[in-house]
Amino acid sequence: MSDIRVGISGWRYAPWRGVFYPDALPQRLELAYASREFSTIELNGSFYSLQRPERYADWYAATPRGFLFSIKGPRYLTHILRLKEIDRPLANFLASGIFELKEKLGPILWQFPPTLRFDPERFEPFFRALPRDTDQARAMAARHEDRMRDRSSLAALPGMPMRHAIEVRHESFVDPAFVQMLRHHRVALVVADTAGKWPYKEDVTADFVYIRLHGDKELYVSGYTDAALDRWGKRIAAWNRGSEPRDAHRIGAKAARSPGRDVFCYFDNDAKVEAPRNAKTLMRKLGLPMRADGGA
Template sequence: MTAKRDAEARIGISGWRYPGWRGAFYPTGLRQADELAYAAARMTSIELNGSFYSLQRPASWARWRDGTPDGFVFAVKGPRFVTHVKRLRDVDAPLANFFASGVLDLGAKLGPLLWQLPPTLAFDPGLLDTFLGRLPRSRADAAALAAGHDERMEGRSSFSAGADAPLRHAVEVRHPSFEAQAEAWGSLLARHGAASVTADTAGTYPRLDLTTAEFAYARLHGEEELYASGYDDAALDRWATWARAHLDAGRDAYLYFDNDIKVRAPFDAMALIDRLPRPRALGPAASA
């Protein structure tokens, strides 16, 4: 009988390629090509957000996989073409293209998939139920979906399932109607096994702290100023308590800092990592 794996806290940053971080977080003279490895040695996960803006190439996914330590995990942000342009409607081909772009090539380093909805998209249970029902639940399901990609992906696709494993999905919402319909939204997510993202946005968007899946997901955009302000010791202690509550309940906890403007994100992430157990699959952290 296989022993049950202990729940893990995975903590990191949302993206890693920021010019303003050079000379502040990244040492002066560090090659841009080495920034991911430098950040990954100090984080336990990174939220990969380039996939939100455009479809990536298979070679990029493979490079990110091979440029990070064994046991590392990426969260992957789903494309805005699905969430913001198509607004979750008629998304079969865009979803197929996304999964055909090489995301499955991350292999064991593929963590949760994040779907961030636009502030103008209100709670629509029928639309959301249909969208969540289209999301693949396993690597095999994703590979089967990717096989239906359109002609734009010819010659630039890669979607071998590899060793099959479940896929996790998390949804971040920004329209106030989700707060008003929190109970219905939570029930809908739970029915699909998707996590509700707990988003700290300095009061700009709703903060829903719902437990709807076997894992928890938080995005920390800034406590007082969106994308800019940092987290002091008391705030970090509160988020550590939030994570421990999920770990104690057997749920993995993923937390990503997106307060990048003033170069607070990587330092806040490292400070939170120091407050929580490090995943066993990773070796000791590099020095700051």
């Protein structure tokens, strides 16, 4: 059956302590707590720097059976190199420990800066390079730089599919050719609510839908009203059953109907502790289990 997962983007925020997290909860137990409230969390530290295998192993051990992480790809590839000469840096990322998440490895999120325009000659090789399963990823990871020798892990579960989602922030991506490229490579276009700051589109381009809710009035700050969450619940239900919302904001043609799609939805409006509140409310509206099973 197709799955719906609602979660949060990151989990370590000082204002959440004593509000979302219990007062006496040690910081080292915050992931264990959050992962039993939500079935998925975006792992953001990987965006800023390469993590280490032991950290991924610790995150795996802290979370319950059935939990999934999404991983944010390194900004070194997307913002600094801007997809130029990325073979070794991509191998370094794949070797940095993500395989230690084992069956809890979910989609990989690639976020691009608002200054980067759509350039087919830049994006086509990138999409071709993305590994589609852990066998491909392991072979790529083995080509990491020598500096990764003592901080790498190639212990991938064999044959596990890998999914990729892309979040773009420049108007030039509002182009049917971009949608066609995504569908050809089965990469999901992130449905990103950014308080109107960057383009908002809902084209379905893969066998799953990836949503990031950054705030509908003020970026990273404003919470979602009950009515807004009702609206998101209806859209998620439509995507999950393999259709689309009737008023979908598309760039290209409507996607072919499918028997069902997995949906990942992450709240990134963390500044005033709105993210966990909104996520819990949306879960209730969708009739999702409110706590993970707590198994190892």
